[in-house]
Amino acid sequence: MSSERLAGKVAIVTGAASGFGRGIATKFAQEGAKVIVADLSEDAGKQVASELGGVFIRTDVTQKADWEAALALAIKEYGQLDIVVNNAGASYSNKATENVTEKEFDMCMNVNVKSIYMSTQVVVPYLLKENRPGNFIQIASTAGIRPRGGLAWYSASKGAAITVTKALASEYGPKQIRFNAVSPVVGVTGMxxxxxxxxxxxxxxxxxxxxxxxxxxxxxxxxxxxxxxxxAFITGVNLEVDGGRCV
Ligand SMILES: NC(=O)c1ccc[n+]([C@@H]2O[C@H](COP(=O)([O-])OP(=O)(O)OC[C@H]3O[C@@H](n4cnc5c(N)ncnc54)[C@H](O)[C@@H]3O)[C@@H](O)[C@H]2O)c1
Structure with a gap:
């Protein structure tokens, strides 16, 4: 038996050109997964994919057609899809909430929440049709459970990501599709x-x-x-990776 913990699995990691997503894609490849690097950023995304022996696809996670293309690529290249990591995220700069523009509000909700909707619209029907177990991980945030001022709508979008993860875990558990969230505390990345x-x-x-x-x-x-x-028996959790920040 392989000692690689993700041997035989195929994953789409969004936002994998940078920061946490890049780290996730790298770890998954080290543990034997085949990785689709899905990001808006082409040069950095291609670079990461070539380092990992994976494939890059330019993806806007808010667009259904881009999710369909990423799923089709996973099937064409590797024959299957097992794991989706919804890591791509967006925020406005910390500021008084009355100064947040409608465009900034929409950006947070679209990139951080609608992306999850789109991923499930495309990937869940594939898993159900193939009768495959599946695995979704949302990168949420400590802001979604212990918000501070200045990032109200970003925090709200991460709270929604955590809540929908639990709802989906409950709904699709009987189909063996797991949904979990990971909530980082602040890290040193592009955001x-x-x-x-x-x-x-x-x-x-x-x-x-x-x-x-x-x-x-x-x-x-x-x-x-x-x-x-x-x-295998963990679904619907929000795992705080925060050095104890949310205690
Ligand atoms: N850095 C932190 O302190 C922190 C803390 C908690 C949670 N998070 C979350 O971690 C996740 C990763 O962010 P990061 O900190 O690594 O930032 P980052 O800026 O380094 O990486 C974000 C990546 O997402 C991509 N992206 C943005 N919008 C996209 C879209 N519409 N479609 C496809 N790709 C898109 C960017 O091109 C970039 O490569 C985000 O969901 C963020 O909210 C970050």
Whole structure:
């Protein structure tokens, strides 16, 4: 038996050109999964895919046609799809909520919530038709359970991601499709400055009992566990990877 924890599995990881998504895609490939790197960012996405021996597809996670193309690519290249990691995310810069524009509100809801809707619209029917077990992981946020001011609608979008994950876990458990969320505390990625606003990261990190920001490896290790058969009886959880921030 292979010691690779994701051997034989095929995963779509969204937002895998950068930050946490890149870390997740890298870990999954190291653990034997075939990975579809799905991102808006073409140059960085292609680079990650070539490093991992995976394939890149330019994807806007808010668009159903892009999800259909990503599923078709997984089947063409690898014959199946087992895992979806909804990691791509968006936020406006930390600010007073009355100054958030409608465009910024829509961006948060579309990239952080509608993406989950689109992924399930496309991938769940495939899994049901093929009678395959499946596995969805949403990258939510500690902001979805312990919000601070300045990111109200981003926090709301992550709260929605966590709630829908639990609803879907309940609905599709009988079909052996698992849904879990992972909630990172602040990490050093392309989005960090948006979250912090005027707060220095050291001030924020002082509220984390384990005393440091999260890393892509922390998030990737949690996702690997949830995606693997080790977590075969785990569904509907929101796993806080936050050094104790939400205690
Ligand atoms: N960095 C943090 O502190 C932090 C904390 C908690 C949660 N998160 C969440 O982690 C996830 C990953 O973010 P990150 O911090 O690695 O940021 P990042 O900016 O490094 O990566 C985000 C990636 O998503 C891609 N993306 C954005 N919109 C897209 C779209 N519509 N379609 C496809 N791809 C798109 C970007 O091109 C980028 O490659 C997000 O969901 C974010 O909300 C981040």
């Amino acid at each position: 960090t400055n948006l979250f912090l606003g005027s707060t220095d990261i050291s001030t924020f990190v002082a509220t984390v009992p384990l005393g440091r920001p999260s890393t892509p490896a922390d998030i990737a290790n949690a996702c690997c566990y949830l995606a693997s058969d080790e977590a």
